[in-house]
Amino acid sequence: MTHEIVTTRKDDEKFAIDAVFEAGWQVMKAKFWPLLGVMGVAGLVAALVPMANFVIGAGGTFSVENIGTQLLMGTIWLIITMTIELGFMNVNLMALDGKKFSADDCFKCIKFLPSYAVAMLLSRMAIGLGFLCFIIPGIILLISFQFAGFFIVEKRLGPIAALKASWTICDGARWQLILFGILGQLINLFGTMCFIVGQIPAFMINGVALASTYRSLLASTPQLSDLLPPPPLSDDAVSKLLSEDAWPLNKTSPESASGRIDDAKPLVVDQGHEIVPEQPDVLPSEQAKIDLPFEKQEEK
Numbered sequence: 001m002t003h004e005i006v007t008t009r010k011d012d013e014k015f016a017i018d019a020v021f022e023a024g025w026q027v028m029k030a031k032f033w034p035l036l037g038v039m040g041v042a043g044l045v046a047a048l049v050p051m052a053n054f055v056i057g058a059g060g061t062f063s064v065e066n067i068g069t070q071l072l073m074g075t076i077w078l079i080i081t082m083t084i085e086l087g088f089m090n091v092n093l094m095a096l097d098g099k100k101f102s103a104d105d106c107f108k109c110i111k112f113l114p115s116y117a118v119a120m121l122l123s124r125m126a127i128g129l130g131f132l133c134f135i136i137p138g139i140i141l142l143i144s145f146q147f148a149g150f151f152i153v154e155k156r157l158g159p160i161a162a163l164k165a166s167w168t169i170c171d172g173a174r175w176q177l178i179l180f181g182i183l184g185q186l187i188n189l190f191g192t193m194c195f196i197v198g199q200i201p202a203f204m205i206n207g208v209a210l211a212s213t214y215r216s217l218l219a220s221t222p223q224l225s226d227l228l229p230p231p232p233l234s235d236d237a238v239s240k241l242l243s244e245d246a247w248p249l250n251k252t253s254p255e256s257a258s259g260r261i262d263d264a265k266p267l268v269v270d271q272g273h274e275i276v277p278e279q280p281d282v283l284p285s286e287q288a289k290i291d292l293p294f295e296k297q298e299e300k
Helices: 017-030 032-046 048-056 067-096 103-132 136-144 148-155 159-170 174-193 199-219 222-227 235-242 284-291 294-299
Strands: 267-269 275-277
Touching: 017 032, 017 067, 017 174, 017 199, 032 048, 032 067, 032 103, 032 199, 048 067, 067 103, 067 148, 067 199, 103 136, 103 148, 103 159, 136 159, 136 174, 148 159, 159 199, 159 222, 174 199
Parallel strands: none
Antiparallel strands: 267 275
C-alpha cells in the first residue's frame, strides 16, 4: 500500500517551505535504503568516465595528442550526468508518491535527454547573460528555470514549453524560492560538517523537497490546471459505473430488445479495444456461397 505525502500551505503562499522540507525528511527516513541504492549505482556509472580517462592516460591538460579523446570522454560524461539529473527527478517524484523505484527508473529517463539538453542549453545561456547584467537577473532566471526538468520527465513537455511552464509556476513565489534555496544550502553545509557522510541524507532531503515544491507550485498555478492529473473518482461514482444500469453492454448492444445481457448477442473485445458483436459460426457449405462472386449468386 502506497502513501502520498501532501503538503499544506497558507492561503497567501504558493507553497509552504516547512512542509516541503518535512516531506523530504519523512521520505528520506521511509525510503533511505532504496534511495541509497539508486545513488550508489548512479555514482558508479558516473565514475566510469574518470576511471577510463585514468586507464587510457587521457587525463590532465589538453594537448594535440589527446584532445580528441578528451572531447569524446567529456561528451560521454555530460550525457551520463544529465541522464542522472533527470533520473533523480523521476525517482524523487516516485518516492514522494510512495511508489517503488529502482536504478532502472533513473537511467530509463535517457529518452528525455534531447529535450532536457536543449532546455539546459537555452536556460544556461539566458542565466549567463543575466549574471552579466548585475547578477540579480541571473539569480531570477536561475530560480525560474529550475523546474523545467520536472515538466520534461513527468509531463513530457518539450524544452521551450517546459521552460515556460517552470517560469509560470514560479510567479509570485520567487522570494519563497530564494529562502528555500538558502535553507537547502544550509542543510548541505550541515551534512558536510557531519563527517561528510551527512551529505547523503542532505542530498535526499533536498531532492525530495524540490520535487514537493514543484508539485505544490503546479497545484497552485491555475494557468497550468490542464497539466494536473484528474481527481480520483468518488465511491459513489465508482458504484454507479459498476452498477447494472451503467454497464455498457446493456445499452450498446443493438440486438438486445429488452436491455438484458442474456438477450443480446455475445460481445467480444478485439485488440483495438473496440466492442464488436461476435460473428456466428458459418458452415463450410454456406461459406462457399458467401465466397462466390455477387453476379453468380444473383444468376443462381
